[in-house]
Amino acid sequence: MKNIVLFIVLVFNGLLSFAQDDENPVLWSHKANKISDTEYELVFTGKIHEGWHVYSQHTAEGGAFPSEFKYEGSGIAYELLGKTKESKTITEYSDIFEVDETFFKEKVVFTQRIRLLNPDVRQVDVNLWYQVCKEVCIPAEENFSFSLDGGAIITEDKVIDEKSEALSASLRLNLKNKELLRDVEIGTSESESGIWTIFGLGFLGGLIALLTPCVFPMIPLTVSFFTKQSQKKSKGVVNALLYGFFIILIYFLLSVPFHLFDSIDSQILNTIATNIWLNLFLFLVFVFFAFSFFGYYELTLPSSWANAMDSASNKVGGGLGIFFMAVTLAIVSFSCTGPILGGLLGSTTLAEGDVATNLSAGMLGFGMALALPFALFALFPAWLHSLPKSGGWMTTVKVVLGFLELALAFKFLSNADLVGNWGIFKREIFLSIWIVLFLLLTLYLFGIFRFPHDGPRQKLSPIRIGTGVVSVGFSLYLILGLFNASSLKLLSGFPPPDFYSVKSIESDCPLGIDCFKDFEEGLSHAKRVNKPILLDFTGWACVNCRRMEEKVWSEPNIYSVLKEDYVLISLYVDDRKELPVSEQFNFKFDSGRVKSIKTIGQKWGTFQTINFNAASQPYYVLMTSDLEVLNSAVQYTDKDTYRNWLQQGLRNFEQTRGAIAKVPQL
Structure with missing residues (x-):
């Protein structure tokens, strides 16, 4: 243990x-x-x-x-x-x-x-x-x-010289109505669904893991062991249910360490999602996982671990022995479940909300799906006869998972490219890679080519043909997205933003809206045109930022107001471009800690933390050019909440400025 x-x-x-x-x-x-x-x-x-x-x-x-x-x-x-x-x-x-x-x-x-x-x-x-x-x-x-x-x-x-003192002072804002920022408005429909989405992904991952050759053959063997080894049928059922409970518990416990990190770094979710080297590391890990599913090698934990757990289950017996049996299952099935759990971990770093809570929900879903058949077949042992036989179809499941792992791997490579501003994996290149991957998956499913661990060639099953049709359909959907970015709303936030393109574009701002990427420049413009400010804390690798832009900002009655009635200031907290030497400085926090500000992202991340006591993205603030906050802050939310929030901000601005123009009805 x-x-x-x-x-x-x-x-x-x-x-x-x-x-x-x-x-x-x-x-x-x-x-x-x-x-x-x-x-x-x-x-x-x-x-x-x-x-x-x-x-x-x-x-x-x-x-x-x-x-x-x-x-x-x-x-x-x-x-x-x-x-x-x-x-x-x-x-x-x-x-x-x-x-x-x-x-x-x-x-x-x-x-x-x-x-x-x-x-x-x-x-x-x-x-x-x-x-x-x-x-x-x-x-x-x-x-x-x-x-x-x-x-x-x-x-x-690190020295706090006059230059550092002056630049540090320029980061601090004397905000009015700052108390409005205490309540961050989040659309309940989105926030509540986020954790259930992760739970659903985990549950789906567990169901898929059941179909792999590492787990599927163990279902009838384990259930039969409990039902036949017990003197009473009821005792066997209880043991099988306890076995399923321990499976859920083990996978849930894997998420526990994440709950301990909030006290270490309040920006840990953003750091995970935007660290260039970590994203490159995850890219390599997922490629490694993918090729293990393709059959080129097998991932295994040390066999001594499984032997030790198996030996402990035989010696201890009772409930503790069943727990060790569940641990043994987790170890011996790692070659199939490990990459799926890795994909689940990757999904939580790209999802809305707290990474630890998301991961706990995902692991709970995964464990429940994995434990479900052991409980059901123990209750209804006659169902065991209806189970399909193990065979080559399980190899096909692993290969499909391998292609999905590869697709997710390129998302992490894209993150590194976006944050590093390398300009390599533009939107069209990213989509082209995905198109190639899913076309290759289609060819595999239709038997055009094979992998090393595939068995003898057999007649294609209806399920395999159906999956191939879905794969080619998804490829056509991606091809359509190459020419019309708005058609990829199902993948909103996952590919690079539409303005990160190989095409010649007029603006590098979301949806072509005029924006400022420096706070002082945007503030000066807002004073000249007498308009309120939409302060947008965002990130190049922020998936929820892209979802907001593509699903919410793109709504006609929201887009027109953002374009015509607000001055948009988008500050990228993960931008790794170095500031000019004259603008680099050391910032001293109230705690006495000194932080070197050398990149654009470090500047705006610190700016967000000290003025708005927030570290997550997206994070939206409405304010006047006189630094008066117009409404509560908003994060990832739905279009109705966002529309009402913008409308209330314009009304408050009208009252503040005594504007004559009528607030447009959204």
């Missing part, structure tokens, strides 16, 4: 910590003490947030990872005098790893003496890799640079 827990924690922790880049539970400072003209003592001091701890360099093997220093140029520019020393540590036994762990709480101090080998050296660079833990563990990295100036080492901490 320990290995299962470790596997779950390491997979999810690694994924999320890779995306995290703004908050850190340890605040580091460093200085150098001059010992002589050639010797120095480097001091690294970490202030650890309450409840967290950092591991020692010498913590026991088999537990958490130790802290590691890398001294750039050591042995060439300078030499290390002894090992890196550390302050007082704490040693406690870990129930998870079953070893004595050594770590620091509240404060950690590392010291290292060096001797210069080259008197011309003017800089010493040190890299620290460490792990900081609370309920969860986060791998972290710090780079320290020391400049040698006249024989003294000067630290290069």
Whole structure:
């Protein structure tokens, strides 16, 4: 069981910590003490947030990872005098790893003496890799640079100079009626349906997993085991139901670590969806999953895990033994369920709402679908005779899933392209790749080509032919979308936006509406034309932003008002373009944390956080050019809610400005 827990924690922790880049539970400072003209003592001091701890360099093997220093140029520019020393540590036994762990709480101090080998050296660079833990563990990295100036080492901490103070002050708005922003208006129909959509996707994924060769053959075997091994039929039914319950519980527990991350980073959902390297990593992972479904290799967890769980179920017996049987099922079926769960994880990062809640709903749906046949066939064992026989059709199911995994993989590659502004995977190229994928799927379903693990060629079944027809129909639908962007409303928000095109377009704003991508420029224009402002916090890789633009903004009676009656300011919080050097600065939060503002996205993300106490996108605010808030903020919502919200904003603007023009009826 320990290995299962470790596997779950390491997979999810690694994924999320890779995306995290703004908050850190340890605040580091460093200085150098001059010992002589050639010797120095480097001091690294970490202030650890309450409840967290950092591991020692010498913590026991088999537990958490130790802290590691890398001294750039050591042995060439300078030499290390002894090992890196550390302050007082704490040693406690870990129930998870079953070893004595050594770590620091509240404060950690590392010291290292060096001797210069080259008197011309003017800089010493040190890299620290460490792990900081609370309920969860986060791998972290710090780079320290020391400049040698006249024989003294000067630290290069983030400085709040006059330039940074001035640019920081320009980010803060003196908003009027700010209390209106406390209530964020969200269309109930959309918000309530979001979690049910994820649950439905999870349930569908579980049903599909049942049809794979890793799971399907186990249904009659497991049900027969419970019904035949029990002295009473009722006892067998209870055991089978308990087995199904444990399956649901196991998959639900996989989502639990995600609920622990909100206290670490309030922008974690946006970070996951917009981090370039994480999206590239997910692209490779999904391609890897896809080719496993195509039969080129098989994904398996260590067989020792399954053997250990199976052995435990035989030794323990009773309810606990049944639990270990359920864990065994999860392990041995991983080669089929793993990629499906990966797809479910990918869907939650692209969906509206809290990632942890979404994932819990999806995992709950997946587990329920997977457990359902074990319960039903235990209650009605005669139904077992109606089950279709295992065969080549299950291989076909895996191949279809492989093509779906590939399609989703290119969504993550598109995200990286959008955020990085590479200009490679424009809308037409993305759609063309999908068209090719689904045409290849069609050819496979009609038996034109085969994969390595396909069995003997057989007559095409009606279901396979029907699926092929659906696939070719979807391909034609995508081809139509190449020439008419508005026809792809079923995929709204998934492909790149229509203005991200290989065609020559007049505007790079949504739907061709005139917009500003700098707040000050938009504010100045609003003052000149005496119009209210629609402040749109958005992102290149924000799926719900695209859905709002394509489903809500495109409505004629909403589009005309956005185009004619508002000044649209769209601020992209995930834009990775670097600001001009003259506009880069260090921003100091009220907590004392200092953040370097080097990219456009960092600027507008910080702007949203400090003025509107929000970190999600889309996020819409109506205001005047005098910074008076006109209505509550709105996020992802339905067209009726959005239309009424715009109308109320215009009415409030009319009252504020004493405008003569009548508010248009939407």
